[in-house]
Amino acid sequence: MAGVTRPMSQMRKLETKEALFRARKRILKYLVLGYLKQEGFFHTAETFTAEAALTGDYEVCDNIDLDIILQDYCSYYLIRFNKQPQFCRKLEEQRPPRRPQTRKTRERTEPVVSAECVCEKGPDLPSTFTVTKLLKDEQSLQTIPAVERKSLSAFLNHATPDKKQLVELLYQDIIRPTGVSWDDVKGLTSAKSLLMESVVYPVRYPEVFTGLLEPWRGVLLHGPPGTGKTLLARAVAGESCCTFFNVSCSTIVNKWRGESEKIVKVLFEMASYYSPSIIFMDEVETLASDRSSPGEHEASRRLKAQLLTELDGIGGRDGIIFLLANSNMPWEIDPAMLRRLEKRIFIPLPDLKTREELFQNYLNVKNVELFPKVDFKELASKTEGYSGSDIKLVCKEALMSTVRKMLPSMSGKGNVPNRKDRLDLTDILTAIEKTKPVSKNLTRRHEEWQSEMGCS
Numbered sequence: 001m002a003g004v005t006r007p008m009s010q011m012r013k014l015e016t017k018e019a020l021f022r023a024r025k026r027i028l029k030y031l032v033l034g035y036l037k038q039e040g041f042f043h044t045a046e047t048f049t050a051e052a053a054l055t056g057d058y059e060v061c062d063n064i065d066l067d068i069i070l071q072d073y074c075s076y077y078l079i080r081f082n083k084q085p086q087f088c089r090k091l092e093e094q095r096p097p098r099r100p101q102t103r104k105t106r107e108r109t110e111p112v113v114s115a116e117c118v119c120e121k122g123p124d125l126p127s128t129f130t131v132t133k134l135l136k137d138e139q140s141l142q143t144i145p146a147v148e149r150k151s152l153s154a155f156l157n158h159a160t161p162d163k164k165q166l167v168e169l170l171y172q173d174i175i176r177p178t179g180v181s182w183d184d185v186k187g188l189t190s191a192k193s194l195l196m197e198s199v200v201y202p203v204r205y206p207e208v209f210t211g212l213l214e215p216w217r218g219v220l221l222h223g224p225p226g227t228g229k230t231l232l233a234r235a236v237a238g239e240s241c242c243t244f245f246n247v248s249c250s251t252i253v254n255k256w257r258g259e260s261e262k263i264v265k266v267l268f269e270m271a272s273y274y275s276p277s278i279i280f281m282d283e284v285e286t287l288a289s290d291r292s293s294p295g296e297h298e299a300s301r302r303l304k305a306q307l308l309t310e311l312d313g314i315g316g317r318d319g320i321i322f323l324l325a326n327s328n329m330p331w332e333i334d335p336a337m338l339r340r341l342e343k344r345i346f347i348p349l350p351d352l353k354t355r356e357e358l359f360q361n362y363l364n365v366k367n368v369e370l371f372p373k374v375d376f377k378e379l380a381s382k383t384e385g386y387s388g389s390d391i392k393l394v395c396k397e398a399l400m401s402t403v404r405k406m407l408p409s410m411s412g413k414g415n416v417p418n419r420k421d422r423l424d425l426t427d428i429l430t431a432i433e434k435t436k437p438v439s440k441n442l443t444r445r446h447e448e449w450q451s452e453m454g455c456s
């Protein structure tokens with residue numbers, strides 16, 4: 001009866017707390033379910049759905065999963081305590097004598113320890129606890145990026161406070177796998193296979209890529225805007241198990257004299273420590289523009305010289321370091337830098353087949369109903385000269401037009417669950433009319449540059 005005598009405000013607070021607790025439990029279950037599906041444990045996911053009584057009313061949002069949460073927690077922990085958090089303990093070779101089990105406890109624990117999973121009792125855990133070995137062998141260790149395995153504090157040992165600051169700055173530029181895979185990049189087959197042979201295979205089979213077969217040191221992707229250059233780089237980050245340094249001009253260019261050169265030096269040291277590493281420079285012409293251009297500042301010239309020296313030293317450093325550069329204007333890049341970007345690949349506007357795939361990718365989804373049936377090939381033939389990004393905009397504009405029609409009749413703030421947008425051919429054709437391609441005129445110049453300077 002105590003609850004009845006509680007003031008209303010206190011009751012409400014309790015209810016909110018309880019609701020939050022329930023919501024958290026629900027989120028956890030859906031995250032686990034999402035993870036199981038993502039990893040291909042479909043039977044387990046089915047059993048889990050039934051056991052946890054999950055309904056189809058919710059699903060994990062697009063930009064979140066357990067892996068990302070774990071990585072974020074690791075980064076937070078590292079910055080806060082300067083070490084990696086420990087989640088699992090390595091199991092001892094020699095098992096301690098087990099406590100005698102009664103028949104009752106054995107019955108209770110046995111189903112948990114299946115024959116397939118490597119489960120053992122921890123040395124000083126109560127007999128009802130089970131420690132599951134997450135990593136099965138040394139091989140699995142190789143698939144974890146070095147940045148997760150190696151401690152930053154070991155790298156910072158004996159570093160000066162200045163250097164520590166620069167390391168911290170660069171550490172923020174390391175990006176974790178983004179979930180983008182090769183399949184997300186439509187078309188561009190030759191660029192994908194070249195990146196595989198430059199980054200993915202040398203890391204996987206280092207013994208093959210020695211001597212004359214030494215992996216490429218640098219690759220430049222150039223092409224008109226919106227053709228998927230950055231997306232390709234994100235796929236490399238997701239697929240390669242390398243430490244991915246996403247270096248922007250703002251990180252490296254420092255207003256203090258000499259500081260930029262130091263940043264570049266520390267960048268290559270870190271890349272070597274966390275090897276295999278990819279140093280990614282988007283819009284590389286901003287960092288390595290032609291040094292002979294008029295008005296070139298002395299500090300900027302020194303920064304470029306340092307960059308070139310470090311790139312030359314890549315071969316002599318420990319581990320694999322690979323430079324991936326993107327550019328919209330390759331003709332502005334310094335020739336010495338170009339020489340170090342051994343492969344120069346043209347990323348063209350999407351061809352008919354790729355445009356069809358892109359339309360399919362954006363419109364053939366479960367929350368869009370196409371009525372009457374739309375022929376994606378027809379859409380592709382009407383969008384010659386459009387980049388991947390232009391096609392994305394067309395699809396967005398078409399969807400917006402249907403949402404615009406719906407908006408006045410929508411009431412209240414609540415989101416509409418299981419919403420399905422109805423789209424017909426005229427909506428898409430109007431969107432194509434309205435969206436003009438931005439990159440069409442630039443293609444010729446890139447093609448000319450490729451035939452003169454390219455190497456793919």
Ligand SMILES: Nc1ncnc2c1ncn2[C@@H]1O[C@H](COP(=O)(O)OP(=O)(O)OP(=O)(O)O)[C@@H](O)[C@H]1O
Pocket residue numbers: 184185186187188223224225226227228229230231232326327328350358387388389390392
């Ligand atoms: N080949 C492709 N496959 C799938 N999506 C693509 C492709 N090309 C472009 N896109 C879409 O266009 C968006 C923009 O592409 P991205 O940022 O990679 O272009 P970019 O070539 O780097 O452009 P910029 O040179 O302006 O930086 C991507 O997020 C993606 O949604």
Ligand SMILES: [Mg+2]
Pocket residue numbers: 229230231282326
């Ligand atoms: Mg880009």
